[in-house]
Amino acid sequence: MILRFGVPLAPALQPLHLRVPLAGEASSPSTRAMPREIHPGIHWIQEFGPDRPGIAKSLVDRGAHWYRPGREIHVPQNAFLFAGERTLLFDTLSPAADEQILADLETALDGRDLDYLALSHPDVPHAGNTFRILERHPGATLVAPRFGRTHELYHLEDAHKVGPGDSLDLGGLRLNFHDAAFLDAAMSMWMTEETSGMLLPVDWMGLPLMDGEGLLFADEFRSPVDVDRYAEFHGRVMFWMRYVDVSRTQAEIDLLAETYRPAMVASAHGPVIRADVPRYFEMMKEVVERVATGGRTGVL
Ligand SMILES: [Fe+2]
Ligand SMILES: [Fe+2]
16 A cells, blocks of 8 residues: 655645745746647646745855756646647646646647546646636636535635556557655645556656756756755655655555556646656655655745
């Protein structure tokens, strides 16, 4: 059995683990990119987010080897469009990217309708454009995790609820819904896609990007995607890892690798991994140890 790690709080107390950019803070046009097709029929849409000088300063202060002083630091939000015979968008970006998600979705849909909008969890950076997207695509069916008891709070009571054991055949692409092993809200789910072997672990496996690193596969980075980068993110977002039993959590990561055997990993806050996935899972085991011993890196 795969355990769920996280500390679900009462909804009113739920931290917005990623500070939501304010109006005018959205990515500048120079950092905007078109959606990227990362597998036939699967399109990656990215909100690069605002520059975060606070994180840059702490990277300089601790001498992070991969960071070059003066470079911008961004924490991205990702959404993914799955276009088989039917189409599904997984997550919505933050409200600062409302116009972007509508435009990028239109580009990726290429004249087709959106059939499903699936939410990983109700955090604002993931679900904040739900109603804008449904307004634009009124025929789309809203899909939400069946976990938790706060659906009415988020106006998700009428959504189609899914969880472990549930699948959605889009025709050419097939989605499976799963328990979220690393999560920050009780109402959360992960997803896999069968033809690509893609795992979508949502808040897990994110990392900060420098300018110019938007929409790059992990193997395309000039400055390495390594444990330190992942630890920087998880020490801010999943800082509760400082309280976990390290060896037990690492064993769960091994179990995740064994259970899903992903060929690709598409995090909501990191680069898409398309090669050598086991190496990244090993890094994530080290991240648990780093956060458990080093404590919280900071806030976002
Ligand atoms: Fe989250
Ligand atoms: Fe998130």
